Amino acid sequence: MKIPSLKIDNLIAKVPVVQGGMGVGISLSSLAGAVAKNGGIGVLSGVEIGFDEPDYFSNKKEANIRALKKHIRKAKALSNGGIIGINLMTVLNDFEELVKESIKEKIDIIFSGAGLPINLPKFTKGSNTKIAPIVSSSKAAKIICKKWDKKYNVIPDAIVVEGPDAGGHLGFKKENLQDQDFSLINIIKDVLETIKPFEEKYNKPIPIIAGGGIDNGKDIGDILMAGASGVQIGTRFIATDECDASDKFKENLLQCKSEDIVIINSPVGMIGRAISNDFLDAVSSNTKRPIGCISNCLKPCIPTQAPYCIAEALINAQKGYMENGFAFAGAKAYKVDKIIPVKTLMDNLMTETKSYLDNKY
Structure with a gap:
């Protein structure tokens, strides 16, 4: 079975893998550029992206904007024409400025969570930058779709669904983390139902990208069979040669x-x-x-x-x-046992996924 590409409007990633945005400074231009070069979607983390600039502590806002531009340009140069995104949390104090600067730099896609990015379409209108909110429930997906539809006459170009096994900040209550009603597969199914009316109204698909605890080809295969168009993987990309962390x-x-x-x-x-x-x-x-x-x-x-x-x-x-x-780190971080090149990791994941799906069908 051939693994389908991930299509987000006119963007096509040959490998249906979005590398999660990891901050501070874990996914910058080196990692994002390598993932994009190898067919996935490479994602910069915009959280305090200027932390390594010499004037960060005295001139933080300008340092962050300068570093944002630098890393977008460097990632694009490394990507060989691949797709580069940026993760900008809505709770960032400089959220709007970073969004505007990313669009000026012609970033391919903005991923935004840690709150509801209700006003994001206001900034991307008239640009080629795609927008993809990050949610942990069908309720959040519905609110965003309704707000964007009513206020801006648009719908998301994609939606990232993060489950309870993700690393970093989680959009769940602690008591829900082990509850199967909140499993990633169940949330995917709920979100797919929720977005149908909006897809029909705009005659446009909203691809679902699902993440949280995805470790191998079986995990990817299960997500794709549940109806997602792609997966988001963060932790496994830390253990790569190109990851920007120490x-x-x-x-x-x-x-x-x-x-x-x-x-x-x-x-x-x-x-x-x-x-x-x-x-x-x-x-x-x-x-x-x-x-x-x-x-x-x-x-x-x-x-x-x-x-x-x-x-x-x-x-x-x-x-x-x-x-x-x-x-x-994600729930399955303990399974990672060696550092390898990004290309090797992506090739291995796709080989495992194809083998798993071939046996399923």
């Missing part, structure tokens, strides 16, 4: 065991999935104390009440200073 960050992933994957309470009021370490142990035992805000990055964060600065912790981790930071 070697120590990657080694931290390779060394983790199943019991090390934990649910944490983020300073921004959401739960998240991460790899446990001494830093997070100190946080959970209340031995960390508010130390101020280095970046004013997220709207929901109240620095005076936060036990630590999440931007600082993630920047430290990206650079390998794990004693002062931590790594987000």
Whole structure:
């Protein structure tokens, strides 16, 4: 069986894999460019993307915009004509500015979650940039489709559905994570039903890209058979030569065991999935104390009440200073056992998927 391409309007990815946007600084131009070059959709993370600029702490907004432009251009150059996207969370304080600058740089697609990107079409109107909200429920998908339809006369070009096994911040309550009613497959089916009226009204398909805990070809095959048009994979791309994280960050992933994957309470009021370490142990035992805000990055964060600065912790981790930071990761992170080139990973995943689907049909 031939694995179908992922079509998002006029964009066609030969490999139906979207590399998840991972911040701070885990998926930048090196990783995104390599994924796009090999037929998938490479995605930059826009979260504090200027963290490595020399004037980041004194001139944060300008540093982020400068780095955004730099990484989009570099990723496009590396991609050999492939598809480059960017993940911009709606809770970013500079969300609108980063969206506008991404469009100016002719980014192919903007993925946006961590809230409902209700006004996103206002910025992309008249451009060739596609827009894809990230949701964790059919309810959220319906709200976005209704709002965009009514206010802007558009619908999403694609929708990313993130399930409860994803890494990073999760759009679920802690008690729902093990509830089968909230499984990724069930959410996909609900979203597919929810979007039908909008697809019919606009005579346009809304491809579903599903992610969260996808580790191998069987996982991909099951997602495609459930009706999704593609998959989003984050954690497995950390363990690649081209990933923008430090070697120590990657080694931290390779060394983790199943019991090390934990649910944490983020300073921004959401739960998240991460790899446990001494830093997070100190946080959970209340031995960390508010130390101020280095970046004013997220709207929901109240620095005076936060036990630590999440931007600082993630920047430290990206650079390998794990004693002062931590790594987000998906539920199956413990299965990753070696670092390989992006091309090898994508080839392996597609070979596994084809074999699995061939046996199914």
